[in-house]
Amino acid sequence: MANWDQIVRDHGPAIFRLARRILGPGPDAEDVVQEVFLEVFQFRQKQEVGNWHGLLRRVATHRAIDRLRRRRGNEPLEGLEISDAADAPLETAVAGELAERLRRAITRLPDGQAAVFSLRYFDGRSYDEIAETLGMEPSAVGTALHKARGKLRSLLEDKVKGGGQ
Amino acid sequence: MNDFTQSPQDGFVRDELSGTLLASVEEVLREPIGEEDLGRALDRARRLDEPRSSRRARRFRFLLATAAVAAALLVVIVIWRGHQPGAAWATVVEAVASKPWLHAVTTMADGTNEELWFSASRAVMGGRVVVPASANDDAREWFVWNDLDAGIVDLYEPRKGLIVRTRETQGRDVSEYFRAIFTAFLLAEPGGTIDAGRRKLVHQQQREVTEQGRRCTEHRFRAQKEDEDGGSQRDWLVYVDPDTQLPFRWDEVSSNPLAALFGTRRRWDVDYPATGPADIYALGVPKTAKIVDRSLPSDVEALAATVVARSRWADKRFYAVVVQSDDGKPWWDGRCFYRVWSSGFRWRVDRTYGYWMPPGEPIPTGADPATWWKQKAETLQFQPENRCDGKWEWRYDAKSRNPTPADIAAGASRKLRVIESIEKKRMYPVRKESFREGYPICLMGHPTNGFSMPPPSGLGIYQGFVAGVDAKPKSGPPGTILLQVRNPDWKPVKSEHGYRSPQMWRLWFAPDKGYLLVRCEELVSQDGKEEITGGSVIEQATQAPDGRWYPTVVRRFNAIGFVGSDKNEDMILRFYYDFEADIPDSLFEP
Numbered sequence: 001m002a003n004w005d006q007i008v009r010d011h012g013p014a015i016f017r018l019a020r021r022i023l024g025p026g027p028d029a030e031d032v033v034q035e036v037f038l039e040v041f042q043f044r045q046k047q048e049v050g051n052w053h054g055l056l057r058r059v060a061t062h063r064a065i066d067r068l069r070r071r072r073g074n075e076p077l078e079g080l081e082i083s084d085a086a087d088a089p090l091e092t093a094v095a096g097e098l099a100e101r102l103r104r105a106i107t108r109l110p111d112g113q114a115a116v117f118s119l120r121y122f123d124g125r126s127y128d129e130i131a132e133t134l135g136m137e138p139s140a141v142g143t144a145l146h147k148a149r150g151k152l153r154s155l156l157e158d159k160v161k162g163g164g165q
Numbered sequence: 166m167n168d169f170t171q172s173p174q175d176g177f178v179r180d181e182l183s184g185t186l187l188a189s190v191e192e193v194l195r196e197p198i199g200e201e202d203l204g205r206a207l208d209r210a211r212r213l214d215e216p217r218s219s220r221r222a223r224r225f226r227f228l229l230a231t232a233a234v235a236a237a238l239l240v241v242i243v244i245w246r247g248h249q250p251g252a253a254w255a256t257v258v259e260a261v262a263s264k265p266w267l268h269a270v271t272t273m274a275d276g277t278n279e280e281l282w283f284s285a286s287r288a289v290m291g292g293r294v295v296v297p298a299s300a301n302d303d304a305r306e307w308f309v310w311n312d313l314d315a316g317i318v319d320l321y322e323p324r325k326g327l328i329v330r331t332r333e334t335q336g337r338d339v340s341e342y343f344r345a346i347f348t349a350f351l352l353a354e355p356g357g358t359i360d361a362g363r364r365k366l367v368h369q370q371q372r373e374v375t376e377q378g379r380r381c382t383e384h385r386f387r388a389q390k391e392d393e394d395g396g397s398q399r400d401w402l403v404y405v406d407p408d409t410q411l412p413f414r415w416d417e418v419s420s421n422p423l424a425a426l427f428g429t430r431r432r433w434d435v436d437y438p439a440t441g442p443a444d445i446y447a448l449g450v451p452k453t454a455k456i457v458d459r460s461l462p463s464d465v466e467a468l469a470a471t472v473v474a475r476s477r478w479a480d481k482r483f484y485a486v487v488v489q490s491d492d493g494k495p496w497w498d499g500r501c502f503y504r505v506w507s508s509g510f511r512w513r514v515d516r517t518y519g520y521w522m523p524p525g526e527p528i529p530t531g532a533d534p535a536t537w538w539k540q541k542a543e544t545l546q547f548q549p550e551n552r553c554d555g556k557w558e559w560r561y562d563a564k565s566r567n568p569t570p571a572d573i574a575a576g577a578s579r580k581l582r583v584i585e586s587i588e589k590k591r592m593y594p595v596r597k598e599s600f601r602e603g604y605p606i607c608l609m610g611h612p613t614n615g616f617s618m619p620p621p622s623g624l625g626i627y628q629g630f631v632a633g634v635d636a637k638p639k640s641g642p643p644g645t646i647l648l649q650v651r652n653p654d655w656k657p658v659k660s661e662h663g664y665r666s667p668q669m670w671r672l673w674f675a676p677d678k679g680y681l682l683v684r685c686e687e688l689v690s691q692d693g694k695e696e697i698t699g700g701s702v703i704e705q706a707t708q709a710p711d712g713r714w715y716p717t718v719v720r721r722f723n724a725i726g727f728v729g730s731d732k733n734e735d736m737i738l739r740f741y742y743d744f745e746a747d748i749p750d751s752l753f754e755p
Contacts, residue, residue: 012207030206037210102189156185
């Protein structure tokens with residue numbers, strides 16, 4: 001059985017980075033990483049893990065999105081206005097508003113699309129890698145990404161054009 | 166610190182995105198990863214190879230270890246100096262922590278009961294509590310569920326039919342009291358605090374007693390307010406089975422008049438079931454009840470933190486003469502006058518009584534209003550209005566009357582009321598880290614409170630209110646940030662004095678003026694139409710030598726009522742500052 005410390009060392013930073021990008025700054029990513037490793041730790045006691053990389057990514061993506069959904073799911077999308085970063089007067093106080101709005105919008109996506117989008121754009125994975133990680137056909141990855149981009153674009157850009165009302 | 170650019174698909178991935186979506190993804194990728202957080206996360210993951218633990222369980226292992234050491238020490242200490250309540254209590258904490266659930270029930274005078282569930286290993290607390298009837302409302306039953314680790318509070322009130330989710334840090338809620346007891350009293354060691362940190366729990370004593378026909382150990386705890394002279398006091402008497410070290414009952418004894426609603430002694434019977442509720446629904450909340458998340462958005466918390474940080478209240482110092490006028494009157498025509506001293510968290514406000522006759526002689530052209538009023542203030546009679554010594558806020562109520570011919574013959578001014586007596590009342594402790602509950606959020610510019618009190622770290626947003634930030638509002642002064650707060654449970658009722666509590670607040674902060682609150686509106690909305698019922702706007706401001714911004718002309722909406730008119734007029738407040746004034750500490754003594 002693989003050395004646990006080595007597994008954490010090899011894969012932990014990437015898993016944390018992925019969770020952090022999905023969830024943003026704050027303690028949630030740290031908690032999710034612990035949840036992910038705990039789940040995988042228990043899993044490996046029952047059966048051998050062949051692809052640590054894929055297993056950890058799959059669990060991390062789903063757990064982070066679950067948490068994001070729990071955290072954001074009931075907030076109205078209208079709660080935060082879009083402003084041009086160049087002349088935003090709030091300075092650091094609302095720095096990251098685009099990121100936060102994107103995260104909120106991701107909670108509006110179906111689970112599969114949210115996971116595919118996160119792995120593609122927050123983690124830089126190829127279609128094949130995403131397909132392997134999530135157990136999908138590569139063609140289904142493309143379809144899900146197309147739908148996710150369309151919906152997110154609509155959620156984010158309509159907001160800007162409509163002035164946030 | 167991100168590896169996005171190192172990805173082999175980097176260029177390809179970016180080509181798939183455009184516009185706001187691309188900008189948003191790039192913003193996510195630009196966020197720092199947080200090396201410290203990463204290190205901590207990996208450390209937590211590595212520890213999983215040790216026996217499974219959660220943060221709370223680790224804390225309990227620490228407590229257990231502490232308790233074990235304490236128990237061993239107890240033998241020595243008991244021999245050396247008799248009873249040592251703290252050490253003995255550690256064994257009780259250990260015993261409670263070893264049980265999957267603690268369940269407590271109390272029956273109130275009217276026969277209704279409350280129940281609480283607590284699990285140390287799960288770090289959760291839940292229950293059904295009753296908020297007693299008040300002058301404005303009937304008694305209400307609430308269901309509560311607290312995730313103590315995550316700081317998440319779920320509250321369900323049957324008549325609303327919703328589970329409202331907030332965070333502990335957002336303010337007070339009906340479960341705060343019980344949460345505090347468990348976290349400060351049963352979960353951790355005595356010495357914790359309750360009532361939003363205003364009372365410290367002190368383990369007073371332990372003794373052997375007979376209760377319910379059995380010998381047991383009675384531990385007495387007292388909630389002690391700092392700097393409190395008498396007033397309400399609360400004791401907990403916890404009865405512990407000497408064989409199991411488990412509490413089987415606790416009594417709450419209060420001298421607070423409100424406690425009469427429950428009886429001055431309230432008894433909780435405790436048992437330790439093997440299983441407990443899995444969630445708030447298991448307590449009896451209908452499965453159809455939806456969770457509404459009213460946690461404050463992070464941008465609201467960020468704005469609140471920024472406002473507090475920029476105010477740098479702790480080293481604020483000034484003296485000011487404040488002139489209150491009716492709308493449209495010139496600067497030299499006042500209705501009421503204040504003198505304000507402010508030094509950090511201490512302040513003092515004096516005011517004149519009586520009425521002011523505008524000067525009969527013409528004001529010299531080009532006269533400096535600040536100089537003119539400061540000199541004039543030296544000739545006026547002021548009485549104390551409000552004072553804060555840094556620990557407590559004091560109010561002064563003066564009884565006065567119009568001067569009689571005898572008063573005038575004795576030298577009293579015809580223009581000023583005669584003060585008969587002044588009563589001093591201690592009102593509230595100063596809470597430097599949070600706003601006092603009960604105060605609305607837009608008292609800015611008024612010398613008696615909003616102006617002289619420090620801004621709150623939470624901006625006074627009550628738990629359950631809905632808040633949002635608009636970084637580029639279409640209304641309000643240019644370049645400001647708008648904070649909107651709404652009370653979702655507002656009802657269109659007037660008090661007996663005709664006052665309608667605000668349904669919404671709009672607060673505009675000016676980043677270019679140190680996040681000064683430059684405009685606020687209190688509103689109600691009925692039949693789709695919004696109505697401003699109160700608020701203020703800073704029409705002019707000045708910058709002190711230390712860089713802070715202060716209002717110099719403030720308009721308070723609808724603040725002055727006139728006899729025979731049901732419409733209020735605006736009030737104007739003009740502030741004349743001296744930032745170099747000598748401000749001795751003795752000024753703030755009550």
